[in-house]
Amino acid sequence: xxxxxxxxxxxxxxxxxxxxxxxxxxxxxxxxxxxxxxxxxxxxxxxxxxxxxxxxxxxxxxxxxxxxxxxxxxxxxxxxxxxxxxxxxxxxxxxxxxxxxxxxxxxxxxxxxxxxxxxxxxxxxxxxxxxxxxxxxxxxxxxxxxxxxxxxxxxxxxxxxxxxxxxxxxxxxxxxxxxxxxxxxxxxxxxxxxxxxxxxxxxxxxxxxxxxxxxxxxxxxxxxxxxxxxxxxxxxxxxxxxxxxxxxxxxxxxxxxxxxxxxxxxxxxxxxxxxxxxxxxxxxxxxxxxxxxxxxxxxxxxxxxxxxxxxxxxxxxxxxxxxxxxxxxxxxxxxxxxxxxxxxxxxxxxxxxxxxxxxxxxxxxxxxxxxxxxxxxxxxxxxxxxxxxxxxxxxxxxxxxxxxxxxxxxxxxxxxxxxxxxxxxxxxxxxxxxxxxxxxxxxxxxxxxxxxxxxx
Amino acid sequence: xxxxxxxxxxxxxxxxxxxxxxxxxxxxxxxxxxxxxxxxxxxxxxxxxxxxxxxxxxxxxxxxxxxxxxxxxxxxxxxxxxxxxxxxxxxxxxxxxxxxxxxxxxxxxxxxxxxxxxxxxxxxxxxxxxxxxxxxxxxxxx
Numbered sequence: 001x002x003x004x005x006x007x008x009x010x011x012x013x014x015x016x017x018x019x020x021x022x023x024x025x026x027x028x029x030x031x032x033x034x035x036x037x038x039x040x041x042x043x044x045x046x047x048x049x050x051x052x053x054x055x056x057x058x059x060x061x062x063x064x065x066x067x068x069x070x071x072x073x074x075x076x077x078x079x080x081x082x083x084x085x086x087x088x089x090x091x092x093x094x095x096x097x098x099x100x101x102x103x104x105x106x107x108x109x110x111x112x113x114x115x116x117x118x119x120x121x122x123x124x125x126x127x128x129x130x131x132x133x134x135x136x137x138x139x140x141x142x143x144x145x146x147x148x149x150x151x152x153x154x155x156x157x158x159x160x161x162x163x164x165x166x167x168x169x170x171x172x173x174x175x176x177x178x179x180x181x182x183x184x185x186x187x188x189x190x191x192x193x194x195x196x197x198x199x200x201x202x203x204x205x206x207x208x209x210x211x212x213x214x215x216x217x218x219x220x221x222x223x224x225x226x227x228x229x230x231x232x233x234x235x236x237x238x239x240x241x242x243x244x245x246x247x248x249x250x251x252x253x254x255x256x257x258x259x260x261x262x263x264x265x266x267x268x269x270x271x272x273x274x275x276x277x278x279x280x281x282x283x284x285x286x287x288x289x290x291x292x293x294x295x296x297x298x299x300x301x302x303x304x305x306x307x308x309x310x311x312x313x314x315x316x317x318x319x320x321x322x323x324x325x326x327x328x329x330x331x332x333x334x335x336x337x338x339x340x341x342x343x344x345x346x347x348x349x350x351x352x353x354x355x356x357x358x359x360x361x362x363x364x365x366x367x368x369x370x371x372x373x374x375x376x377x378x379x380x381x382x383x384x385x386x387x388x389x390x391x392x393x394x395x396x397x398x399x400x401x402x403x404x405x406x407x408x409x410x411x412x413x414x415x416x417x418x419x420x421x422x423x424x425x426x427x428x429x430x431x432x433x434x435x436x437x438x439x440x441x442x443x444x445x446x447x448x449x450x451x452x453x454x455x456x
Numbered sequence: 457x458x459x460x461x462x463x464x465x466x467x468x469x470x471x472x473x474x475x476x477x478x479x480x481x482x483x484x485x486x487x488x489x490x491x492x493x494x495x496x497x498x499x500x501x502x503x504x505x506x507x508x509x510x511x512x513x514x515x516x517x518x519x520x521x522x523x524x525x526x527x528x529x530x531x532x533x534x535x536x537x538x539x540x541x542x543x544x545x546x547x548x549x550x551x552x553x554x555x556x557x558x559x560x561x562x563x564x565x566x567x568x569x570x571x572x573x574x575x576x577x578x579x580x581x582x583x584x585x586x587x588x589x590x591x592x593x594x595x596x597x598x
Contacts, residue, residue: 186522187527189521190522349515360558
């Protein structure tokens with residue numbers, strides 16, 4: 001029997017890890033997660049859930065008399081130099097179990113434990129010495145008695161959630177590794193069914209029916225235009241920049257407010273924490289800068305005005321001719337306003353532990369260009385143009401890590417403002433496409449990331 | 457004298473022939489191939505896999521889409537009983553072969569032999585679907 005090689009040859013002269021050892025490593029990792037989940041779950045169930053379940057189901061009911069009451073104190077070290085104290089109300093109860101009279105301090109669910117002594121005392125005040133009360137004792141250890149029953153749902157949730165997640169991730173990963181063992185990459189990719197469920201993140205974008213690896217364009221044709229048939233959705237980098245600046249400003253200044261409130265309370269209490277104040281100064285500076293950037297981006301986005309693009313048909317076909325309607329809002333003059341058709345390639349790859357995406361425009365066709373365009377709040381700039389798609393154009397393509405995308409791009413250089421660029425994605429189908437309704441059923445195609453090597 | 461255990465593994469060869477010249481096909485064409493296995497030198501083959509698939513090449517991680525897959529375990533259909541084989545499948549409408557700058561899409565036929573133990577051998581034969589010209593070099597932004 002031959003052990004799998006640690007290194008296998010890839011295309012060209014590159015060498016990469018062996019798929020077999022990769023599967024072994026993946027399997028061991030997920031088996032460890034599964035084992036950890038089972039052990040952790042077992043400990044939580046036996047230590048927390050089972051005792052509580054026994055109190056509620058196996059302890060026997062009886063009547064007892066409260067003889068004394070007090071607080072049980074538990075102290076735990078909290079490094080570096082403090083301790084945490086917990087208080088639990090306890091009652092000395094006299095009760096009869098199987099004809100034998102016992103006197104025992106009650107034990108209850110840990111939910112009655114609190115770190116606030118006053119709260120524990122208030123809970124204790126609800127019990128009166130000499131009162132008769134219902135209690136439950138353990139038939140296997142009659143000295144154990146409780147005065148309250150019930151479930152602590154947080155503990156149950158914790159005991160199920162964390163080990164459950166470990167078991168789920170470890171189990172699915174292990175099943176995936178076992179299913180992959182000994183199979184070729186073609187076999188794995190062609191296997192239908194559970195594989196998709198086991199690795200949902202590796203699935204590519206939804207493909208058009210009957211056209212494998214061609215993205216569906218349902219989201220691009222659900223908005224009717226005012227002049228032409230479809231209004232194209234915008235994909236504006238400036239919008240994402242604005243959202244990014246806004247989120248940063250919000251989160252950062254929330255931290256600043258928390259720090260400032262702490263410093264203010266200290267001041268009111270007559271204390272001055274110089275370290276906190278020293279930390280607060282640069283934080284406030286960054287917070288102000290974040291808000292300034294956000295407001296600047298917001299003003300820029302609103303000052304330029306919205307761009308609207310409509311098209312006479314969609315999806316596009318190679319060799320097709322399409323009418324396009326462009327409308328640009330805003331105030332002032334645009335020194336240039338251009339519309340172009342672009343083909344962009346996108347590749348996602350791993351570099352060390354990072355996942356990177358590279359985009360490259362490999363084809364660009366100017367559609368229309370305008371100079372010294374004037375726009376006003378109540379009279380936007382409107383024009384129509386013709387887009388010709390080359391007869392030998394590549395169709396839109398998308399897979400898990402690679403894509404070929406078509407888009408219409410509007411670029412403008414307004415006076416007094418920086419240049420802007422707004423993109424409108426379109427989908428190009430291969431020649432022969434009639435309509436989504438008449439497309440034939442899809443061929444059996446499964447997309448997977450290839451990791452196995454190919455012998456030359 | 458060399459025992460079976462320390463003998464060098466054989467170097468199989470698979471000669472594959474497409475039904476069309478220049479390996480040029482159009483979407484929805486019927487793809488038919490014949491192949492011949494040589495050089496197994498008595499090594500026991502336990503399975504043969506036929507597949508027609510596309511894969512990506514270039515800067516990104518490799519993606520793969522299997523259009524046709526067939527696994528043969530019938531011993532009467534593999535060497536030494538039979539050293540030739542054939543299969544055919546209609547091609548889908550997409551994706552078309554594409555020679556981009558950082559993304560390339562290639563179609564191929566693979567015949568994979570599984571020998572006793574964990575060893576396998578794959579023979580890959582690239583063909584074209586459609587006639588998309590190669591992408592030009594990146595456009596320089598003004």
